[in-house]
Amino acid sequence: MKTFVSLVKLTKAGKAEITKTFERRxxxxxxxxxxxxxxEQYFMTLGAYDYVIVFxxxxxxxxxxxxxxxxxxxxVETTTMAALDADAYGGxxxxxxxxx
Numbered sequence: 001m002k003t004f005v006s007l008v009k010l011t012k013a014g015k016a017e018i019t020k021t022f023e024r025r026x027x028x029x030x031x032x033x034x035x036x037x038x039x040e041q042y043f044m045t046l047g048a049y050d051y052v053i054v055f056x057x058x059x060x061x062x063x064x065x066x067x068x069x070x071x072x073x074x075x076v077e078t079t080t081m082a083a084l085d086a087d088a089y090g091g092x093x094x095x096x097x098x099x100x
Contacts, residue, residue, distance in 0.1 A: 001056040003040075003083040004063050008051035014075030024075055031069045035062040051076075054083075 010018070025042075032038065041054040057063040060082070067078055084092070 001038075001058055002060070002063070003085060004055045004057060004080050005083050006053045006055065006067075006078045006080040007049040008053060009077045010050045011075055011077060017075065024073055027073075028070060031066060035066050037062055037066045
């Protein structure tokens with residue numbers, strides 16, 4: 001499974017319907033199950049973004065499809081990044097050391 005971090009901003013429509021936040025999240029459950037996307041952490045944040053969400057997904061394609069489904073709801077805009085955990089990053093560093 002790959003890790004993805006999404007920086008999320010509410011759209012004007014999302015702000016107008018803020019009380020429906022959890023209903024929209026729950027409505028995504030079937031798509032998440034079908035695509036094997038898991039929401040690992042979900043934070044409301046202060047500052048430039050309204051939420052930060054950590055996802056796990058089996059592939060870039062599964063995550064992209066999920067983000068398209070999420071975007072189609074019209075309540076949020078996302079900036080999503082693939083993330084490497086310490087083990088994966090450590091492996092990269094080790095390979096760089098061995099290549100010197």
